[in-house]
Each structure stands twice: as structure tokens, then as C-alpha cells.
Amino acid sequence: MTEMLRTHRDVPEFVRGGDRLMSIGGQWVPAASGQTLPNVDPATEEPLASVPRGGAADVDAAVRAARRAFADPEWADMTPDRRGRILNQIADVIEAHAEELATIDSVNMGAPRLVTDTMLAEASEAFRYFAGWPTKIFGTHVPTTGDRLGYTRKEPLGVVGVIWGWNGPMGQLPSKLAPALAAGNTVVLKPAETGSLSTLRLAELLETTDLPAGVVNVVTGLGAEAGEALVAHPDVAKIAFTGSTATGKHVQELASRTLKQVTLELGGKSPAVVFADADLRQAARGVAAGFHGNAGQACVATTRIFVQDSVREEFLALLTETMAAPPFVPGDPLTPGTVVGPLSTKTQFDRVSSYLDLAVAEGARVVTGGTRHGDRGYFVAPTLLDDTTSDMRVVREEIFGPVATISTFTDVDDAVAQANDTDYGLAASVWTTSLSTAHQVAARLEAGTVWINTWGEMSTGNLPFGGYKQSGIGREGGLEVLDAYTQTKTVLVAL
Ligand code: NAD
Numbered sequence: 001m002t003e004m005l006r007t008h009r010d011v012p013e014f015v016r017g018g019d020r021l022m023s024i025g026g027q028w029v030p031a032a033s034g035q036t037l038p039n040v041d042p043a044t045e046e047p048l049a050s051v052p053r054g055g056a057a058d059v060d061a062a063v064r065a066a067r068r069a070f071a072d073p074e075w076a077d078m079t080p081d082r083r084g085r086i087l088n089q090i091a092d093v094i095e096a097h098a099e100e101l102a103t104i105d106s107v108n109m110g111a112p113r114l115v116t117d118t119m120l121a122e123a124s125e126a127f128r129y130f131a132g133w134p135t136k137i138f139g140t141h142v143p144t145t146g147d148r149l150g151y152t153r154k155e156p157l158g159v160v161g162v163i164w165g166w167n168g169p170m171g172q173l174p175s176k177l178a179p180a181l182a183a184g185n186t187v188v189l190k191p192a193e194t195g196s197l198s199t200l201r202l203a204e205l206l207e208t209t210d211l212p213a214g215v216v217n218v219v220t221g222l223g224a225e226a227g228e229a230l231v232a233h234p235d236v237a238k239i240a241f242t243g244s245t246a247t248g249k250h251v252q253e254l255a256s257r258t259l260k261q262v263t264l265e266l267g268g269k270s271p272a273v274v275f276a277d278a279d280l281r282q283a284a285r286g287v288a289a290g291f292h293g294n295a296g297q298a299c300v301a302t303t304r305i306f307v308q309d310s311v312r313e314e315f316l317a318l319l320t321e322t323m324a325a326p327p328f329v330p331g332d333p334l335t336p337g338t339v340v341g342p343l344s345t346k347t348q349f350d351r352v353s354s355y356l357d358l359a360v361a362e363g364a365r366v367v368t369g370g371t372r373h374g375d376r377g378y379f380v381a382p383t384l385l386d387d388t389t390s391d392m393r394v395v396r397e398e399i400f401g402p403v404a405t406i407s408t409f410t411d412v413d414d415a416v417a418q419a420n421d422t423d424y425g426l427a428a429s430v431w432t433t434s435l436s437t438a439h440q441v442a443a444r445l446e447a448g449t450v451w452i453n454t455w456g457e458m459s460t461g462n463l464p465f466g467g468y469k470q471s472g473i474g475r476e477g478g479l480e481v482l483d484a485y486t487q488t489k490t491v492l493v494a495l
Helices: 056-071 080-096 099-107 112-133 174-182 197-208 222-233 247-254 280-296 309-323 346-362 413-417 435-444
Strands: 022-024 027-029 036-040 049-053 148-156 159-161 186-190 217-220 239-244 261-265 270-274 304-310 365-368 385-386 404-408 425-431 449-452 486-492
Touching: 022 186, 022 197, 049 197, 056 159, 056 186, 056 217, 056 222, 080 099, 080 112, 080 174, 099 112, 099 186, 099 197, 159 174, 159 222, 159 304, 174 186, 174 239, 186 222, 197 217, 222 247, 247 261, 270 280, 270 413, 280 304, 280 309, 280 404, 280 425, 304 309, 304 413, 309 365, 309 385, 309 404, 346 365, 346 385, 346 404, 346 486, 404 413, 413 435, 425 435, 435 449
Parallel strands: 159 186, 159 239, 186 217, 239 261, 270 304, 270 425, 304 404, 385 404, 425 449
Antiparallel strands: 022 027, 022 217, 036 049, 148 486, 365 385
8 A cells, every 4th residue: 555655746836845824914924933833744754834833923913904804894894795706706716726725635634535525525615605695694674663663783793713623624614714704704714733734725815816805814823822812812703613522612611701602513423323124235335434534534423333233243244344345445645536544643643543452451342453554654444343332432432533333232212322322412324224213213313413324425505514412512504504603783763
């Protein structure tokens, strides 16, 4: 496999080397401290371009620029249809540069092109969906008494701080940036420190649209520095966050000091429930995709598999057979058809490796995988763990690698009880040919999204997405998301 890896020369110029700058108020600047953060190609372990290590001073400059842009009539009084046209221009520019942006993400954080291509296609669709909204966000006339006129206005919040993860930089950003702009907010973006390059390139591309300077600002840097400064800043009205549950709790705590609104898209430990009447071959493929895609670094990854006891052996055989064949064998993220790339960073590789050791120490049986894959790059062999119990840490904690556990259930009640036995509630999949089993189980699962006989299909536009329990607060997509980026003002007039 390692012979197939590309050489460093094949990666796009933008990521290959040098020091990138960040965009504040329409200017390209280094961090005030002059410090930078390195990036490493996780497939080759070669160094890539560095990004500024922004801190509190840079965040403050970006928030001030965003506030100025928010008050500037050029943006504040822009007609809704013009704002919609700008969102369509952003969709156009993303579409035109989709290949470049997808490649940057694939090189920067190791996601296969299959994954980044899908994210970029969804990104432009998200901007197109939200381009239709500025003309349709309005308040209502509220009946009061005959000599009074009561009505409401839907107004933007102000400056929105957007913080998100490295596992899908161009996947997680549009579902926040597009509604924020559609509603008339201005934004400060803080991408993950190990996945910032595509956002910096996108910010360059936004300069070719009619978006006024300062409406979108980017500060790169560490979570504990730039991230905290953004969450704590008194002039930021809202934080839209995607990341781990632990960080999300911290963000909510910090944001509460200035009573900011927060939406949180957090971690998961999503179950797949496979009934005996399912098309088992289809289920094996769907379940495998659920923990192999993006090397398991997906918030909705299928990490706990529950199979009905009567078909356990048959399903296990089909699943291991599926895992051993293409496209589930790890490969270079830039090679067409690769589904499993490397883990994104050395830290992530070490973390997942330590969970593999822990699984054995806790008494789990490694059915397949359990080790590093190859000898170069941060590849982990996709791993299936059997003989697990619900109290094991590998069953309870989000590993964020290509690792799943498998156990059995007897009937619907048992399946639902086991699937819901988790602090998380982001997603689930149900595999059955019975219509009534499918809908009954979907209703009883504590998860923000339930897929039936499929996994991972998303719509960044009109389908709501978000977590139950400790997987998050709020929804992205759909009608609900606009409430998360607007506030309602009541006006009462004495006639
Ligand atoms: P993370 O929480 O470590 O980091 C996410 C972002 O938060 C990064 O930009 C980071 O710099 C920033 N950050 C870190 N500490 C901070 C702090 N103290 N204050 C402010 N910002 C801070 O998460 P990650 O490792 O980058 O991403 C993986 C996690 O994200 C997983 O748990 C995954 O399930 C979750 N995720 C959730 C969704 C979803 O939509 N629910 C989608 C993708 C990923």
C-alpha cells in the first residue's frame, strides 16, 4: 500500500509549503504574535504550509472588523434578493473550485477524495439552498386592539463566531456560514488548527464575489487560544460549534458568561441495529461503510453494531468478508475509490492506537484489525471488536477511528434498550425488511437522525441535522436553523 502513495510534489501549491496568512477585515495578515502552526500530510508525514497562530488580539481585530461590516449599510441595508445572489455566487465559486478545495482537505487531513468530493458538492448545494432564504425571512402582523398595530421583525444576531473540527472542514462550515449570511449576520471563522488550509483558500475565493470586506473573517489558531478568545468575546452574539462533546461543554460554559447563544454539533457513538429479516449483505456493506468512511473520523460513524442473535454468525461472516475487500482496504486518500485513508494527525493515530490496546486489556476479542496498517502514514487497520460488554470504555467512549464493536440482541425491546444505552444521541441505522419494525424502532431510538436500510446520507439544505442527549444542542439545515441565526423584535404602534 505504501508504494502507492503519491509524492509530496503532487499536492496543490496552496498546501505544499510556505506560510499562509489569515483574512481580517479584507486584509491578509499574519498572527499579531508572528507565530505559526505547522501542518503535516498524514498520508506521507511530509510537512505542509503553516497557518498563523492567531490569539486574542487577532480575534479582537476580526470581531471589530465584523462589527463594522455588520453596521455598514452596504451589508445591513442590502436588499434580500441581492444577498441571495451573493450566496449563489459563493455556490458558483465553490463549484468552480471544488476539485482544488477537495484536494486541499484530502492532503491536509487525510480524508479520501470520495469523502471530500461529496462534502464540496454538498457545500455548494447548501449555499444554493440558503440563497433562497433572504427573501423569505420575515416577521408577522400580530392582532392586538383596533387602535394598535403589532408586528414582529426577524433580525440578524450580529457577529457570529463559527468554530468547527478538522474531520470535515468543508463539510461542517457551509451549514453554519450559509444560514448566518442568509440571515444578515457577519462572521468570524475559527477552523480547526489541523484543517485550516481549505478555509483560507475559500476566503481568497470569496474575494471574487460581491461579499463586502469584513463580512467573513478568518482567524486560524489553537482552540485554547483563538477559540476561547472568540467564545469569550463580549461583542460576539452567537457561537456555532462543531467538535467533541468535552469541548462543546466547555464552550457552552464559557459562552454563558456573556449569555451568548450557542448551537453545538458534538460527538456520537451511533448504533446500527441489524434485524434477522434484513438483507444481510446490504446491511454488512452499509454497516462497514458506517465505520470505515473517513477512517471512522465521522461524528455519525457506526461504532456499535447490534445484530439479532439468530443471524449473528451469518452476519459476522458477511461483515468480515466485506471489510477484507475493496473499497474498505486503506489506501491513499487521493487515489480514486479510496474510502479509508489515514487518521488525520499523529495525535489522533496515537489516541486510536491506545483504544486498540485498551480493548484487549478490557477483554474484547479482536475479530479483524487491531493494529497499524502499513509502515508509513497514520493508517490504522479497520477493526471489529467482539465479546464486548456495555460497561467497557471502548463501547461507551467515542474513539474516532475505524473501530466498531459488535454484540447481539434478542428482540425489539432488547435492541432499543441496548442501542439507547449511551450518553450520545447523534445518529442510528436500522436494517430490516419489515416496515413496521423499521418505523417502530426509528420512533424509539434516541437519536437526531435515524437511517433505515442506509447510512450517512445527508442533505445540508432541507433535512434538519443535530444531536439528542450529549450529542448537541440545536439543528442545522431545514427551517429550524434560521431561528438559530435570527432574533425576533416586537413593534407596537399606537395608531
Ligand atoms: P475538538 O472539540 O477538539 O475541536 C473542535 C474545534 O474546537 C476546533 O476548531 C478546536 O480548535 C476548537 N476548540 C478546542 N478547544 C477549544 C476551546 N477550549 N475553546 C474554543 N474552541 C476550542 O474536536 P475535533 O477533534 O476537532 O473534532 C472531532 C469531534 O467533533 C468528534 O467528537 C466528532 O464527533 C465531533 N463532530 C461532530 C459533528 C456533528 O455535526 N455533530 C460533526 C463532525 C464532528
